[in-house]
Amino acid sequence: MAIVLITDNVRRSRPLIEALQNLGDCRVVQLDVDWNKQAPATAIVADCDFTDLSVARCLKSLKDRQDITQKVLGIAYRNSNKALQTAMALGLDACIPFYTEPHVVVAAVQNLINPNDGDLNAAMRRCANKAATAVGQLFESAGTRGRIDLTAVDDSVDPILTALEDGGLARWLNAIEAHDKATYQHSLRVAGLSAQFATYVGFPDAQRRRLVRAALVHDLGKSQIPRELLLKRGSLNADELAIMRTHTTLGYDVLRASSDADSAMLDAVRHHHELLDGSGYPDGLSGDGISDIVRLLTICDIYSALTERRSYKPAMASDEAVKVLQGMTGKVEPRFVRALDRSLAA
Ligand SMILES: [Fe+2]
Ligand SMILES: [Fe+2]
CATH class of the missing domain: 3.40.50.2300 (Response regulator)
Structure with a gap:
């Protein structure tokens, strides 16, 4: 359009x-x-x-x-x-x-x-509100109690998939803009992008659900990162970066302490910053050590972070963000980058 x-x-x-x-x-x-x-x-x-x-x-x-x-x-x-x-x-x-x-x-x-879009937009807003509440409660509980109950997240997965099928990704991304907390917005954006992407590449239903569920919680560990670091304008220094990077293992520990976390979720939370050439974190995994679900989520995560507006940076245009991903040769799965590009235009 x-x-x-x-x-x-x-x-x-x-x-x-x-x-x-x-x-x-x-x-x-x-x-x-x-x-x-x-x-x-x-x-x-x-x-x-x-x-x-x-x-x-x-x-x-x-x-x-x-x-x-x-x-x-x-x-x-x-x-x-x-x-x-x-x-x-x-x-x-x-x-x-x-x-x-x-x-x-x-x-x-x-x-x-x-x-006729009025009804669709209203349905999207209701679904986004419900999912944002679920993600908010999850972060709150992870930050204060160190464990979570995934029931509300599970209840959000099917409505998100249905809302996307009925209304499309653009409407979903727009409905999310109403939520003021950047971390919740980010989780909902990555969930929407992952769902669109998984549908486009033909993931079976069960795998799509696992992916959306994992996307909703992938940055859960940020609930235990100091707020001033999350909100800091400008780039982080080496010490701050090291703290920020612990969100992967912190999130993993929270999930492990909670019942109902499946293996895809644990994998996604811990490994969504791993890169194919081994230069990612926290475990420096490379190549076949990184699952397809994680490869796909990583691409959606990077694309989403680039195209989000933050207090310290404007949003990057979609085609520029895809170019950045295309330039990450050897680090992200090129097949999936091409598919993301096509799925965004679909
Ligand atoms: Fe992350
Ligand atoms: Fe993320």
Whole structure:
């Protein structure tokens, strides 16, 4: 899906651009765009001051090229009735105020493209809320008691798989944006990506469930890493990095102390930072020592971390993240990188 974002301030629009990238390719243009040189798009989002005459000129020239898009959504960044009225008068299909959260803007775009999407988005949000609560309780219990009860996680696996089958990965990633804790968001993103990926490569049902279950808990050990380290802006020094890396063995110990953890889960939690050339951690495994489930999870984990927005870094575009993975020659399974690339476009 191609989305065009018109903005009069790229810096201000950055969080929105990153959120729209969950939907597909997001091209950013400014008010002096030549619409005759733009390829058609599924939707256009205008994040502008609609009382500015140059915005009106830009949208009028867009109207002259009716073949370029299906729908135009306006975001009036000046919160005034005049701005909203002017935006609607410019012939937009819908208009929302500037304070709308980026993930809600994405849902609005989805609703514009397909008005029946409302129910799907609501179902996704319910499922994401339930899974986020389960992951939150898990981290809480791992951090305070050193053991966990996996029942709530197990109960989330089938709803996540169903939600993804019904609504697709983009909607899932967008529903997750509503959750404020980066670690929970990350676990839910990796679970969604793994599920999409496993379906694409044809994993049987039981293996898909094991993978999603493992993905939801893979960073469990972070519950025992000091918060200031998890939230630190900028890169970690050698000592901090060594502490951060213990999340793999800490998570493994928590899981081992808990009943119901299967071998795939234990393997994933301990080994998702191992690399095929032996340069990963904590055990320096290489080649055949790393299972397929772990290889797949590692790729989803790296892709997810790169494309997530954090307080200390912007989100990387999807195609750039795939290029980073393609450049990790000898470290990650190239067959799976190719499959991830194709599964994201599927
Ligand atoms: Fe990790
Ligand atoms: Fe991770």
